[in-house]
Amino acid sequence: MTSAQVFRGLREVPKYAFLTIVAAVSIGPLYFMAVSATNTSNDVLASRMLPGSSLIQNWQTLLGQQDVYAAMYHSTVNAVATTVLALVVSSIAGYGFEVYHSRNKDRLMWVLMLAMMIPFAATMIPLFRLFANFGLINSVWAVVLPAIATPLLILMFRQSARSFPHEIIEAARMDGLGELSIFFRMFVPTMRPTYAAAAVITFMAAWNNFLWPKVILVNADYQTMPMLISNFTGGYVIDYGALMLAVLIASLPTIVIFFVLQRSFVAGFTGVVK
Amino acid sequence: MTTPAALTELGDTKKSMKRPKGPSPKLSPAARRRSLTGWAFLLPAAALIGIMMFWPMFQALILSFKTGRGTNLAFADPLWFNYTRMLHDEVFIQTIKTTMLYLVIQVPIMLISALVLANILNNPRLRFKGFWRTAIFLPAAISLVSYSLVFRTIFATDGLVNDWLLALHLIDGPVNWLGQPGTARMVIILGLLWRWTGYNMIFYLAGLQNIDPTTIEAAKIDGAGPLRTFFSVTIPQLKPMILLTVIMSINGTLQMFDESFNLTQGGPANTSMTMSHYLYKVSFQNNPNFGYGAALSYVILIMVAILAAIQMKVGDKRD
């Protein structure tokens, strides 16, 4: 190693120190959460920062009070269904907005944007009445349908469609491919990173969604993980060790999805920015 | 903050309008058919948004002209009664001030930190890039219910933060973080920063990766220092992304509910309560006054729309 390299290495120290601090602050609370899942209720309240030996005990307490398997199942079904349908519906719309672009479609986009600017609490009752009229209370549809088409996702796909070369579309048309086939055979495979990014965001939002599922899933048999956690805090006596374990379990799927998709995730946004 | 990614778009409608692809006065049959196909592609999403969002919004608009508790609702006299009522609502005015405070303090700090972090992580020579990226993004993956619980525990009077500050002799006695107006708001701001900085950083990282590295090399050859390069080469190219994150953050902050609801319950003395939290309270926790709640929601909608429009005007100026 030459002295120049050492010097450069030294100059890097503040940068790594800074990143270490930021990373520590980011992970700190998560570490506390994970460690608390292995501690007793009293240790959690006393902010014990070392792993304990109560993990199994907490797991048994949790299972004794809550049907974790059912909640994980419902959360998974809801989040996966939402993500898959949202990607299909919103990407085809985003593609439509861009590839068959017109001023009226631009204006429609503007109008659709307004839909995300109103607080959800205001539209909850009319939405509830709507689903009741369709006979869909307690159904997966009631959770999934409002989350499928979001102005956010449509815009995201519209932006990425902009970087999709129009020559490909023209060439495909020459070859006699139908418009839908062009979308599915040409656009979808090319835009995989964008889909990965959109999947992470949508899955996260669907998995963590709380207010609407808790209202529309009137029957508690269909409860999701965030509802389970909320229920756990409802009693007069709360076991914080078991609670933190529930919180940890509820966080794992979103963390895993991010780990799996993060490379494509960053790359996927690159397409969006263009 | 569950909101929009691609507002970049809004900044450059002009660009898209310049392209020759728009409808020309006389359309060939093939082009006509394609235009119809285009509308067909939009239809499922537009219909869903219409049914799931605009229909309830329309109902809420009608509701905002009604008064009464519970199901005894009747049209108000005058119709805009609920809208004038809020002018005398001390609690609502307080929540506007609080929400604006969050907006003015938290959004700039968050976005600037995200920008700085993204710039550091974008350095090709940086080691353990994946680790830093994951660590900083991870808070965004945690559910709001969970993170509120964790933060409440950490900021308890006998919690971790006090333990550490006491050990470091930075404070003399435990601070009642969530029990005083100033510190309670600070904890909410810290919570927002913790949770959303990494999320925004990812957007900037994506934007930075899209910048042609030769433009930066060129600036260096011209003798520009790293700071100068950052401000005169990097920032301008990131502008669509910055605009996007700014508008997302405005929308998210003005509609913020969970932090106020779960972390501080709006206290002490309503000083940390946000507008959306108050709206929820008026509708679901107090005597249900849905007409007034709906009127409040439309005021929030208008505030978001105005601020977003201003951002777009300002952000769009130099293009």
Place this chain on the structure above:
Amino acid sequence: MKILRAGAAVAATAAFTLGLAACSSGGSGDATGGSSESSGSGGNTLTVWAWDPTFNIYAMQEAEKVYQQDHPDFKLDIQEMTWDDIQTKMTTIAQAQQYDQLPDIFLVQNNAFQKNAINYPDLFAPLTDSGIDFTEFPAGVAAYSTIDGVNYGVPFDSGTAVNAMRTDILSQAGYTIDDFTDVSWDDYITMGKDILDKTGYPLLSGQAGSSDMIMMMLQSAGASLFDDQGNPTIVDNAALEASINVYSEMVKDGIFTEVNSWDEYINSLVNGNVASTINGIWISGSLQSATDQSGDWAVTDLPALSGIDGATHYSANGGSSWAISSNADYALASDFLKSTFAGSTDLYDTILPGAGAVANWLPAGDSTVYSQPVDFFGGQAIYADVLKFAAQVPSNNTGVYYYEARDAVSAAITKIMGGEDMQTALQEAQDTVEFAMS
């Protein structure tokens, strides 16, 4: 023009939706997904909403067993959801007029009963014809769920307030539990300071910004935040001012430690940071989780406000009642409640030791279970004592705007503790409540 067209597209979509919604509701008036589940398919299943598996849900499960002795086919579908969720669901269902989504029986916080019953008259079924004898409940407790003389709820958990004290800490300072029995708040504070000096332990802890303590003091004097006509009486309310004075004096003297959250409050008890607590009897469940303190606790009545008319040593905090929904299998639900929570000594004999659920149903108090000594409380028969307290709790006029008033008073207390003049702060609170009522 084009904007118009874009608008028209949206309008068309909306109209399409409207049509769909209208068709659907017109086609089948009661088409719903969940009604068959919630109203009990076989005619012998009842759906119940409640929130605490170790407390009210446990009690319901025991009630199910009691009722099954005579009705072997009977079943309960008990659904756990927090009170907050029950309130949100009730409001949504009532506001959307989808009453068929309601369960048969649900648990309602006593303080919220009036509000829900008056705003949504179609939510609860009146219990007039149920055959339940409401004179067998303390009048003050039954009053929460009585509107215009009609009973809508069967009281479950009374929330009768107790003063639970650590006798080991008291004796370090030379006191016994008897020194704290039938005392005034003035005496209480004097002794509290002495104990703080001698042992370093504050007497009490509680959530900053919560008005629980003040509301208990207020109710102990039979006072409330509303007059009989339902007008707020936050200003010129001698009992309220006296309560706030006592509270702020205790905080200033260090006898009362303010903490941030419910978790911290429980923590202060379990970790033995305070010498006592004043709360609803349900707090005994949390206390008993600190097994190392077994035998160190005792229970007595509350201090009384000095110089206030009607001041007593008895109060309540929390408490809940079972309501039958308008969607219920009324005959079955009312018979079930009548035979269990309003008629079964066996039930109360089971749930008392099992969950510390103290009966409101007065005949249950005659049972020998209530006079059993409790080891955790040094062999004191605390439940018999609590029943004696319960019968003397003054009724509390909650009214429809109870939550608004309580929130406003909480905010006022925070401001007063922060140095604001009491009259100004209370006037602001009164204005806030009057605004909410306007």
